[in-house]
Structure formats: C-alpha cells, structure tokens
Amino acid sequence: MNQNTMKLFSGLLLLSMVVLVSSCSKDPGKPGYEYMPDMYRSPSYKTYEVNALFADSSSARLPVAGSVPRGYIFFNYPSSNEGYEAAGRDLKNPFESNAVNLAEGKRLYTNFCMHCHGETGNGDGQLIGTGKFPPPPSYSSGVSSRGGNMRDLTDGKIYHTITYGINLMGPHASQVNPEERWKITMYVHELAKAGAAPAPAASDSTAAPKDSTVAMN
Numbered sequence: 351m352n353q354n355t356m357k358l359f360s361g362l363l364l365l366s367m368v369v370l371v372s373s374c375s376k377d378p379g380k381p382g383y384e385y386m387p388d389m390y391r392s393p394s395y396k397t398y399e400v401n402a403l404f405a406d407s408s409s410a411r412l413p414v415a416g417s418v419p420r421g422y423i424f425f426n427y428p429s430s431n432e433g434y435e436a437a438g439r440d441l442k443n444p445f446e447s448n449a450v451n452l453a454e455g456k457r458l459y460t461n462f463c464m465h466c467h468g469e470t471g472n473g474d475g476q477l478i479g480t481g482k483f484p485p486p487p488s489y490s491s492g493v494s495s496r497g498g499n500m501r502d503l504t505d506g507k508i509y510h511t512i513t514y515g516i517n518l519m520g521p522h523a524s525q526v527n528p529e530e531r532w533k534i535t536m537y538v539h540e541l542a543k544a545g546a547a548p549a550p551a552a553s554d555s556t557a558a559p560k561d562s563t564v565a566m567n
C-alpha cells in the first residue's frame with residue numbers, strides 16, 4: 351500500500367466517521383438524517399394527530415350527522431307506551447320463518463332470555479327459581495302488564511320490548527342487534543304457540559308440540 355492510498359483510505363475513514371457522528375442527533379424528538387424518509391413517514395394524518403385543517407383541530411373525524419351504517423335496520427319508535435303500540439301496529443318481522451332462522455332465534459333466546467322467561471317461555475327461568483324476582487308472564491297463557499294476552503303480542507310489540515325492556519326487564523338493544531332481535535321475536539311466537547296448544551293429555555302425548563316447533567327439537 352503506497353502513501354497515497356493510505357491517505358485516501360484514512361480520508362474515507364474520517365469522512366464516514368463524521369457522517370456517522372453527525373447523523374445522530376441529541377434531540378430525541380428529531381430522528382437525525384434519514385435515508386429515503388418517505389418510505390416510512392407517510393404524509394397522511396395519524397388518527398389522534400392535531401389537524402389545522404379543521405376548526406376543532408381533530409384528525410379523528412366523526413361521521414356526518416345523519417349517516418347510517420350500510421344495512422342498518424331503522425327503528426324509529428320511542429321508548430314509551432305510544433312507541434310500543436305504534437311499533438306493534440306497523441311492524442312485521444322482515445325475516446322468513448324457517449328452520450334456520452328459528453334455530454338461530456332459539457340459540458339467542460337461550461343465551462339472553464331463558465334465565466328469566468324459562469325454556470318454554472312460562473316465566474320460570476333459573477333466576478326466577480331463586481324466588482328473588484317476580485316471574486314474568488307466560489308467553490302462552492300470561493297477561494301483558496300493558497294489556498292483552500301475551501300470546502296475542504304482535505311482532506312489533508315483542509321487538510319493542512327486547513329493544514327497550516319494560517319494568518324489571520332491562521333493554522337488550524346492546525346485547526342483540528336488530529336482525530337477532532327479529533329472530534328472537536320469531537322464536538317467542540313459536541313458544542307462545544307451543545304453550546298455547548291444547549294440553550297433550552287428551553289421547554296421545556307424543557304427537558303434540560313436536561312438528562309445530564321446528565327449533566325446539
């Protein structure tokens with residue numbers, strides 16, 4: 351190695367050390383020199399970053415007032431007796447009553463309603479069995495506290511009840527979405543019908559509710 355190469359070599363070494371040292375910054379808020387920064391620094395705003403483009407300086411924008419999620423099922427009835435009556439008058443279950451929907455209704459009923467209303471809807475669920483709460487009226491033979499027989503409750507009245515609750519029964523709007531509420535409504539009708547059928551005592555006890563209640567297996 352001659353002298354010139356040595357000089358060149360140590361010159362390069364010095365240069366790279368200068369670059370290395372000067373590319374670090376003491377300020378932790380500054381990244382120092384970055385190689386192709388736009389590869390990892392996108393110009394878009396981060397969710398909670400301050401944003402001068404908007405009056406409230408928030409980057410996390412709310413949906414425009416009145417926006418509705420795709421597929422949203424409207425329910426414009428207030429939580430009142432009038433809302434209950436109006437829903438009961440206007441609404442029909444939009445889902446077809448078939449084995450699949452009833453099975454889903456039964457599954458949801460088992461998870462969200464059975465502990466109070468009982469497996470067959472007679473108001474004898476596990477929670478009622480503790481004796482600490484008055485039993486809800488039977489779907490088939492009870493009387494609604496808002497008037498009329500339970501078995502005559504319309505789709506809309508049941509749906510309204512699931513959504514807002516009534517007295518001791520809490521609202522279930524946060525537990526079950528609209529589609530699920532309609533499927534439960536379908537199943538409640540099924541329980542009301544099954545319970546309202548003439549007692550199987552007559553002649554053959556095996557025939558009675560089986561085929562009328564698809565999902566009761």
Ligand code: HEC
Nearest residue numbers: 462463466486494495496508511512516517518519522534
């Ligand atoms: C914490 C116990 C409890 C749970 C859970 C519960 N209910 Fe009730 N439910 C009641 C009681 C108590 C009543 C009677 C309330 C009253 O009329 O004072 C009632 C009343 C009803 C009525 C009659 C409403 C009317 O118009 O008179 C329906 C229908 C009903 N429940 C359906 C359901 C369905 C469906 C579920 C599950 C999504 C459910 N309930 C969950 C306790 C419960």
